[in-house]
Amino acid sequence: MKSQLKVREIEKFDEPMLGIVEETIAPYRPGRVKGMGSYWPARFYEEEDNEMILQPDEAVFIIGITGITLLVVPIKSGTLF
Numbered sequence: 001m002k003s004q005l006k007v008r009e010i011e012k013f014d015e016p017m018l019g020i021v022e023e024t025i026a027p028y029r030p031g032r033v034k035g036m037g038s039y040w041p042a043r044f045y046e047e048e049d050n051e052m053i054l055q056p057d058e059a060v061f062i063i064g065i066t067g068i069t070l071l072v073v074p075i076k077s078g079t080l081f
Helices: none
Strands: 011-023 031-035 038-044 059-066 069-074
Antiparallel strands (some): 059 069
């Protein structure tokens, strides 16, 4: 039987939004972020280029979404897009 994996498209936001990490985010290990008035699953926008680990209460930029998962970049990285 053939696998029917659906590839989720990435929607980048016009303007980055501020979010706060609630559950640790690491490369290839999603966490959770409070942003846009609620709590969301979150992962790094570019996981392969990132070696950071974001701890709870750290601020991030939310720059997009895929499915219900927010895509974030660390504020201290200095790059938004």
